[in-house]
Amino acid sequence: MNSPLLQARGLCKRFGGLHAVSDLDLDVRAGEVVGVIGPNGAGKTTTFNMIAGAFAPTSGTLAFDGRSLAGVPTHGFAPRGIVRTFQHNKSFDSLSVRENVMVGMHTRMPASLWRVLAGTPDSYRAEREARRRADELVDFVGLGEFAQAEVSTLSFGQGRLLEIARGLAAGPRLMLFDEPAAGLAPGECARLEEIILGIARQGIAVLLIEHDMRFLMALADRVAVLNFGRKIADGTPDAVRADPAVIEAYLGNVENLAHA
Numbered sequence: 001m002n003s004p005l006l007q008a009r010g011l012c013k014r015f016g017g018l019h020a021v022s023d024l025d026l027d028v029r030a031g032e033v034v035g036v037i038g039p040n041g042a043g044k045t046t047t048f049n050m051i052a053g054a055f056a057p058t059s060g061t062l063a064f065d066g067r068s069l070a071g072v073p074t075h076g077f078a079p080r081g082i083v084r085t086f087q088h089n090k091s092f093d094s095l096s097v098r099e100n101v102m103v104g105m106h107t108r109m110p111a112s113l114w115r116v117l118a119g120t121p122d123s124y125r126a127e128r129e130a131r132r133r134a135d136e137l138v139d140f141v142g143l144g145e146f147a148q149a150e151v152s153t154l155s156f157g158q159g160r161l162l163e164i165a166r167g168l169a170a171g172p173r174l175m176l177f178d179e180p181a182a183g184l185a186p187g188e189c190a191r192l193e194e195i196i197l198g199i200a201r202q203g204i205a206v207l208l209i210e211h212d213m214r215f216l217m218a219l220a221d222r223v224a225v226l227n228f229g230r231k232i233a234d235g236t237p238d239a240v241r242a243d244p245a246v247i248e249a250y251l252g253n254v255e256n257l258a259h260a
Protein backbone atom coordinates (compact mmCIF):
# COMPACT_ATOMS: atom_id res chain seq x y z
CA MET A 1 0.00 0.00 0.00
CA ASN A 2 1.30 3.49 -0.80
CA SER A 3 2.61 5.61 2.07
CA PRO A 4 0.16 7.98 3.73
CA LEU A 5 -0.24 11.45 2.29
CA LEU A 6 -1.45 12.73 5.65
CA GLN A 7 0.03 11.26 8.79
CA ALA A 8 -1.06 12.36 12.27
CA ARG A 9 0.83 10.98 15.24
CA GLY A 10 -0.02 11.48 18.90
CA LEU A 11 -2.15 14.49 18.04
CA CYS A 12 -3.54 16.30 21.10
CA LYS A 13 -5.61 19.42 21.54
CA ARG A 14 -6.43 20.84 24.94
CA PHE A 15 -8.75 23.73 25.66
CA GLY A 16 -7.77 24.73 29.19
CA GLY A 17 -8.30 21.55 31.19
CA LEU A 18 -10.40 19.87 28.51
CA HIS A 19 -8.70 17.24 26.36
CA ALA A 20 -10.69 17.66 23.16
CA VAL A 21 -8.40 15.31 21.19
CA SER A 22 -5.91 12.92 22.81
CA ASP A 23 -3.07 10.96 21.29
CA LEU A 24 -4.65 10.57 17.86
CA ASP A 25 -2.90 8.61 15.11
CA LEU A 26 -4.54 8.91 11.70
CA ASP A 27 -3.35 8.12 8.17
CA VAL A 28 -4.99 9.11 4.90
CA ARG A 29 -3.61 7.88 1.58
CA ALA A 30 -3.97 9.33 -1.90
CA GLY A 31 -7.24 8.16 -3.44
CA GLU A 32 -8.61 6.91 -0.13
CA VAL A 33 -11.90 8.01 1.43
CA VAL A 34 -11.60 8.10 5.22
CA GLY A 35 -14.50 9.00 7.49
CA VAL A 36 -14.33 10.32 11.04
CA ILE A 37 -17.34 9.61 13.22
CA GLY A 38 -18.12 9.83 16.90
CA PRO A 39 -20.82 10.99 19.30
CA ASN A 40 -21.35 14.71 19.93
CA GLY A 41 -18.32 16.35 21.46
CA ALA A 42 -16.04 13.44 20.51
CA GLY A 43 -13.44 15.74 18.95
CA LYS A 44 -14.21 15.41 15.23
CA THR A 45 -14.33 19.12 14.44
CA THR A 46 -11.25 19.80 16.55
CA THR A 47 -9.39 17.10 14.62
CA PHE A 48 -10.47 18.70 11.36
CA ASN A 49 -9.44 22.13 12.54
CA MET A 50 -5.95 20.85 13.26
CA ILE A 51 -5.63 19.07 9.91
CA ALA A 52 -6.94 22.14 8.07
CA GLY A 53 -4.50 24.38 9.93
CA ALA A 54 -7.14 26.37 11.82
CA PHE A 55 -5.85 25.19 15.23
CA ALA A 56 -2.27 24.32 16.11
CA PRO A 57 -2.09 20.99 17.97
CA THR A 58 -1.15 21.23 21.65
CA SER A 59 1.22 18.33 20.99
CA GLY A 60 1.82 15.60 18.45
CA THR A 61 2.80 15.83 14.81
CA LEU A 62 1.11 16.28 11.47
CA ALA A 63 2.97 15.44 8.29
CA PHE A 64 1.78 15.95 4.73
CA ASP A 65 3.57 14.18 1.90
CA GLY A 66 6.38 13.36 4.32
CA ARG A 67 6.87 16.95 5.49
CA SER A 68 5.97 18.33 8.89
CA LEU A 69 3.18 20.90 9.00
CA ALA A 70 4.49 22.33 12.28
CA GLY A 71 4.70 26.09 12.12
CA VAL A 72 2.81 26.34 8.80
CA PRO A 73 0.29 29.21 9.11
CA THR A 74 -3.40 28.60 8.32
CA HIS A 75 -3.09 30.26 4.90
CA GLY A 76 -0.18 27.95 4.07
CA PHE A 77 -2.33 24.80 4.09
CA ALA A 78 -4.33 25.33 0.86
CA PRO A 79 -1.26 26.06 -1.28
CA ARG A 80 0.20 22.78 -0.01
CA GLY A 81 -2.91 21.01 -1.25
CA ILE A 82 -5.00 20.67 1.93
CA VAL A 83 -8.38 22.14 1.08
CA ARG A 84 -11.48 22.26 3.23
CA THR A 85 -15.07 22.57 2.07
CA PHE A 86 -17.51 24.07 4.50
CA GLN A 87 -20.96 22.96 5.51
CA HIS A 88 -22.24 26.47 5.02
CA ASN A 89 -22.03 28.21 1.75
CA LYS A 90 -19.09 30.57 1.40
CA SER A 91 -19.76 31.55 -2.20
CA PHE A 92 -20.12 35.07 -3.56
CA ASP A 93 -23.83 35.51 -4.20
CA SER A 94 -23.68 38.19 -6.87
CA LEU A 95 -21.15 36.33 -9.04
CA SER A 96 -22.00 33.53 -11.45
CA VAL A 97 -21.34 29.88 -10.71
CA ARG A 98 -18.40 29.88 -13.14
CA GLU A 99 -16.93 33.09 -11.67
CA ASN A 100 -17.12 31.64 -8.18
CA VAL A 101 -15.12 28.64 -9.30
CA MET A 102 -12.59 30.92 -11.00
CA VAL A 103 -12.16 32.78 -7.71
CA GLY A 104 -11.53 29.38 -6.07
CA MET A 105 -8.46 29.01 -8.28
CA HIS A 106 -6.59 31.87 -6.66
CA THR A 107 -4.50 29.62 -4.39
CA ARG A 108 -3.25 27.74 -7.41
CA MET A 109 -2.72 30.42 -10.00
CA PRO A 110 -2.50 33.78 -8.23
CA ALA A 111 -0.41 35.48 -10.89
CA SER A 112 -2.76 34.55 -13.73
CA LEU A 113 -5.82 35.57 -11.80
CA TRP A 114 -4.28 38.93 -11.04
CA ARG A 115 -3.58 39.39 -14.73
CA VAL A 116 -7.20 38.56 -15.46
CA LEU A 117 -8.43 41.10 -12.94
CA ALA A 118 -5.94 43.76 -13.92
CA GLY A 119 -6.64 43.34 -17.64
CA THR A 120 -2.94 43.22 -18.62
CA PRO A 121 -1.91 42.06 -22.13
CA ASP A 122 -1.86 38.32 -21.52
CA SER A 123 -5.04 38.46 -19.48
CA TYR A 124 -7.07 37.09 -22.37
CA ARG A 125 -5.19 33.76 -22.50
CA ALA A 126 -5.12 33.43 -18.70
CA GLU A 127 -8.82 34.13 -18.46
CA ARG A 128 -9.62 31.63 -21.20
CA GLU A 129 -7.66 28.94 -19.39
CA ALA A 130 -9.27 29.75 -16.04
CA ARG A 131 -12.70 29.69 -17.65
CA ARG A 132 -12.02 26.33 -19.33
CA ARG A 133 -10.90 24.75 -16.07
CA ALA A 134 -13.84 26.30 -14.17
CA ASP A 135 -16.30 24.90 -16.71
CA GLU A 136 -14.71 21.46 -16.40
CA LEU A 137 -15.20 21.54 -12.63
CA VAL A 138 -18.72 22.94 -12.88
CA ASP A 139 -19.58 20.06 -15.23
CA PHE A 140 -17.91 17.55 -12.92
CA VAL A 141 -20.21 18.48 -10.04
CA GLY A 142 -23.24 18.46 -12.35
CA LEU A 143 -23.88 22.22 -12.46
CA GLY A 144 -23.03 22.64 -16.16
CA GLU A 145 -26.36 24.13 -17.11
CA PHE A 146 -26.01 26.72 -14.33
CA ALA A 147 -22.49 27.92 -15.21
CA GLN A 148 -23.72 31.42 -15.97
CA ALA A 149 -26.44 31.59 -13.33
CA GLU A 150 -26.04 33.91 -10.37
CA VAL A 151 -25.22 31.93 -7.25
CA SER A 152 -28.17 33.48 -5.40
CA THR A 153 -30.51 31.51 -7.71
CA LEU A 154 -29.10 28.10 -6.72
CA SER A 155 -30.86 25.70 -4.36
CA PHE A 156 -29.23 24.71 -1.07
CA GLY A 157 -28.03 21.40 -2.55
CA GLN A 158 -26.66 23.07 -5.67
CA GLY A 159 -24.81 25.52 -3.43
CA ARG A 160 -23.14 22.56 -1.73
CA LEU A 161 -22.01 21.24 -5.13
CA LEU A 162 -20.63 24.65 -6.02
CA GLU A 163 -18.61 24.62 -2.77
CA ILE A 164 -17.06 21.35 -3.91
CA ALA A 165 -16.20 22.74 -7.35
CA ARG A 166 -14.61 25.76 -5.65
CA GLY A 167 -12.59 23.45 -3.42
CA LEU A 168 -11.42 21.44 -6.43
CA ALA A 169 -10.41 24.67 -8.18
CA ALA A 170 -7.75 25.14 -5.53
CA GLY A 171 -6.05 21.95 -6.75
CA PRO A 172 -6.31 19.81 -3.59
CA ARG A 173 -4.33 16.68 -2.84
CA LEU A 174 -6.34 16.19 0.36
CA MET A 175 -9.92 17.39 0.51
CA LEU A 176 -11.68 17.78 3.84
CA PHE A 177 -15.47 17.61 3.94
CA ASP A 178 -17.33 18.79 7.01
CA GLU A 179 -20.70 16.98 7.06
CA PRO A 180 -21.24 17.25 3.30
CA ALA A 181 -24.58 15.40 3.39
CA ALA A 182 -26.16 17.63 6.06
CA GLY A 183 -29.47 19.05 4.89
CA LEU A 184 -29.46 17.26 1.52
CA ALA A 185 -32.37 15.25 0.09
CA PRO A 186 -31.74 11.53 -0.57
CA GLY A 187 -31.31 12.06 -4.34
CA GLU A 188 -28.80 14.82 -3.67
CA CYS A 189 -26.89 12.53 -1.27
CA ALA A 190 -26.60 9.88 -3.98
CA ARG A 191 -25.19 12.47 -6.38
CA LEU A 192 -22.79 13.71 -3.70
CA GLU A 193 -21.61 10.18 -3.06
CA GLU A 194 -20.76 9.77 -6.76
CA ILE A 195 -18.90 13.07 -6.80
CA ILE A 196 -16.82 12.21 -3.74
CA LEU A 197 -15.95 8.80 -5.17
CA GLY A 198 -15.02 10.54 -8.45
CA ILE A 199 -12.72 12.88 -6.53
CA ALA A 200 -10.99 9.93 -4.85
CA ARG A 201 -10.63 8.20 -8.23
CA GLN A 202 -8.60 11.18 -9.38
CA GLY A 203 -6.09 10.25 -6.66
CA ILE A 204 -7.18 12.95 -4.22
CA ALA A 205 -7.30 11.86 -0.58
CA VAL A 206 -10.68 12.49 1.03
CA LEU A 207 -11.30 12.93 4.74
CA LEU A 208 -14.82 13.57 5.94
CA ILE A 209 -16.74 14.10 9.15
CA GLU A 210 -20.29 12.94 8.82
CA HIS A 211 -23.25 12.45 11.10
CA ASP A 212 -25.20 10.57 8.46
CA MET A 213 -23.75 7.11 9.09
CA ARG A 214 -25.59 5.43 6.27
CA PHE A 215 -24.05 7.90 3.83
CA LEU A 216 -20.58 7.56 5.34
CA MET A 217 -20.53 3.81 5.64
CA ALA A 218 -21.47 3.37 1.97
CA LEU A 219 -18.74 5.72 0.86
CA ALA A 220 -15.70 5.29 3.07
CA ASP A 221 -12.82 2.87 2.53
CA ARG A 222 -11.99 3.30 6.19
CA VAL A 223 -13.68 4.83 9.23
CA ALA A 224 -12.02 6.19 12.36
CA VAL A 225 -14.23 6.42 15.43
CA LEU A 226 -13.58 9.00 18.15
CA ASN A 227 -15.05 9.02 21.62
CA PHE A 228 -14.13 11.57 24.28
CA GLY A 229 -11.24 12.72 22.09
CA ARG A 230 -9.69 9.27 21.70
CA LYS A 231 -9.72 6.99 18.70
CA ILE A 232 -11.51 3.80 19.70
CA ALA A 233 -11.63 2.08 16.30
CA ASP A 234 -10.16 2.45 12.81
CA GLY A 235 -11.07 0.01 10.05
CA THR A 236 -13.40 -0.85 7.22
CA PRO A 237 -17.03 0.20 7.68
CA ASP A 238 -18.03 -3.43 8.35
CA ALA A 239 -15.31 -3.95 10.95
CA VAL A 240 -16.15 -0.68 12.70
CA ARG A 241 -19.89 -1.42 12.75
CA ALA A 242 -19.23 -4.76 14.46
CA ASP A 243 -16.67 -3.37 16.94
CA PRO A 244 -17.90 -3.74 20.55
CA ALA A 245 -16.18 -0.49 21.65
CA VAL A 246 -18.02 1.39 18.90
CA ILE A 247 -21.36 -0.17 19.79
CA GLU A 248 -20.77 0.75 23.41
CA ALA A 249 -19.87 4.37 22.54
CA TYR A 250 -23.12 4.67 20.63
CA LEU A 251 -25.29 2.91 23.23
CA GLY A 252 -27.37 6.00 23.76
CA ASN A 253 -27.74 6.15 20.04
CA VAL A 254 -27.98 2.56 18.83
CA GLU A 255 -30.49 3.60 16.20
CA ASN A 256 -27.71 5.38 14.34
CA LEU A 257 -25.62 2.25 14.10
CA ALA A 258 -28.56 0.04 13.28
CA HIS A 259 -29.34 2.24 10.29
CA ALA A 260 -25.74 2.53 9.18
Ligand SMILES: Nc1ncnc2c1ncn2[C@@H]1O[C@H](COP(=O)(O)OP(=O)(O)OP(=O)(O)O)[C@@H](O)[C@H]1O
Nearest residue numbers: 015018019020038039040041042043044045046047
Ligand atom coordinates in the same frame (compact mmCIF):
# COMPACT_ATOMS: atom_id res chain seq x y z
N1 LIG B 1 -12.69 26.52 20.76
C1 LIG B 1 -13.02 25.73 21.78
N2 LIG B 1 -12.84 26.13 23.06
C2 LIG B 1 -13.15 25.32 24.12
N3 LIG B 1 -13.64 24.07 23.98
C3 LIG B 1 -13.85 23.62 22.73
C4 LIG B 1 -13.55 24.42 21.58
N4 LIG B 1 -13.85 23.67 20.47
C5 LIG B 1 -14.31 22.49 20.93
N5 LIG B 1 -14.31 22.45 22.27
C6 LIG B 1 -14.71 21.32 23.10
O1 LIG B 1 -13.91 20.20 22.68
C7 LIG B 1 -14.70 19.01 22.71
C8 LIG B 1 -14.70 18.39 21.32
O2 LIG B 1 -15.48 19.24 20.47
P1 LIG B 1 -15.63 19.01 18.91
O3 LIG B 1 -16.43 20.15 18.39
O4 LIG B 1 -14.31 18.76 18.31
O5 LIG B 1 -16.47 17.66 18.87
P2 LIG B 1 -17.34 17.05 17.69
O6 LIG B 1 -17.07 15.58 17.73
O7 LIG B 1 -17.07 17.77 16.43
O8 LIG B 1 -18.80 17.33 18.19
P3 LIG B 1 -20.19 17.59 17.37
O9 LIG B 1 -20.51 16.28 16.72
O10 LIG B 1 -21.13 17.93 18.46
O11 LIG B 1 -19.92 18.70 16.41
C9 LIG B 1 -16.10 19.39 23.20
O12 LIG B 1 -16.16 19.15 24.59
C10 LIG B 1 -16.15 20.89 22.90
O13 LIG B 1 -17.00 21.54 23.82
